[in-house]
Amino acid sequence: MAAYQSSMSQPADNPWLHRFALLTALATLGLIGIGGLVTSHGAGMAVPDWPNSYGYNMFTFPVSMWIGGILYEHSHRLAGSVVGFLTLVLALWLNGRPAAKWLRWGGLVVLALGLMAATSPRVKLDNVLFLCGTGVAGFGISFFWPHHAPLSPRLARFGLLALVLVVVQGLLGGLRVTAMKDQIGIFHGTLAQCFFVLICALALCTSRWWARAWATPASGIVPLSVRQFLLVTTLLILGQLALGAAMRHQHAGLAVPDFPMAHGRIWPATDAAALERYNAVRLDTRDFKAITAGQIHLHMAHRCGAVLVLCAVLACFLRLKAALTAGHPLLRLASGWLALICAQAGLGIWTVLSNKAADIATLHVIVGAAVLVTGALLTLLAGTVFGERPVAPSAAMGPAARAT
């Protein structure tokens, strides 16, 4: 814990790095929103190929073909590239000089791939040009940037982790299309939320506020039991998000179409006759896959999960309130968290009552991400800046503390 705290406490030496991390976080939230639109509009498979789009390089895919579901799916691919690029820059920035070497070699590898592709008649010219161009650019840039000393080793490592995650996300997204597996979509959706948490944490840890908080004595300490409770609650929310993602990708969002009742009862029937009845009267232009008992159970698990996380967040808030003085920053954050989770529950209900209107369902995904991040950052803050610090704050900044 001590090493964790002290290395996280490295101040950012550059306000632009923090701003850039913020920009990456914002772009990621946007990406999650567009990804939400893809699933909400049932457009996950609207572009059957990958990495190409209808045979075109994704950056030269004609705008005239961005019709119907393709608009969402293709925009998502482009936005994903933007976030991938931002994350690459962020990772290089955090790692400083040593990272120039990766950029150089990475550039050469991409260039080699491009040249190899050039020999294959099956690869289009724009793909070859794209690969060669990026390779040369990366190689060239590596001679000028990054040349600064690395930031704290821990931040550097988290930057690298972000880069790995964003690449995995891209591959998962592609595999979801080519392997035609909904399960991959579930994992892709959940990992996206975890990636978002990481980027937000990086933005927080590179901020001047973070550095200043470490430089001054902590105002109000969060007891260990409350910290653990915060962590558990955040993990519960992650579980709830995973349930939500599973539901979305099985198109089980309307497996129970009413609220507060469930198929007109407290707990819905799932016998064969009932299922047949549900499916017979279901007349939707989107003609979802037939309702199964599994879908109904999944949906009900998400409803029960909602009650559980609502209570858990409320309890977190009350316990923080008991432990901290009024106006404490954590307390303010926690009340925001409580408001967000109530809004989230409202949006979930609205999703059902609106017969799964795409915009509402997507808003439910975005606010879900915000709820998770708020919980994660609260947990992080309670465990670091507002936790019990092993050494005096000023010493914690020094190299001696970092060695512990």
Next chain:
Amino acid sequence: MKSLILTLTTVAFVAGSAAAGDVTGKISLKGTPAPEKEIPMDPACGKLHDGKKVTTRFYVTDGAGGLGDCVVYLEGAKGGAATKEVVIDQKGCEYLPYISSAQVNQPIRVLNSDPVLHNVHPTPTVDGNKEQNKAQLPKGAPLDFTFAKAEKFLRFKCDVHPWMFSYVSIFDHGFHAVSAKDGSYKITGVPDGKYKLVVEHRKGGKVEKEIEVKGGAKADFTIEAK
């Protein structure tokens, strides 16, 4: 010797065809189904309908009691030849027909008569039938699909246009048909014998009858709107 075999097979063939016939009948709809939903077409697709309202096709009727789009089949039958291929067209961002039937491994040919691109995405649920997702550009070349296992109402969809669906029922024999708009159906070349004749409608459910075919048979059904 050769001519004897020839004669024998000819006799057998004639006898065989004499001992077969068509199963025909009519399917009626009882009750009034919920009104069809209007499809929210996008501008490119809406243009192809001259501003006419396009609706879902859950219950296709002739307005005089006949119910179309019912799959009619002899349960557990064997044999029966497949026709060449089943053709599904994409026209005005709709699949035509909405409901069809085919035999295992019989080509299902999907055409695109639209000035709009589609992706053709069959989503089978039975093991052994493969999910596929193929791009089809405007007036693109036809795409052929085959399925190895029997499956009722195998869904084809287009993810570009989230209202586009077509359902093909795949049988491991050749004795199946889809009722026309007036509810009439015809299964041809059914050998004499006793069968279970089943009618299935995607929303209206399933009804069945034991029938005996003797140079043909006739059976009418009623399906209740849900």
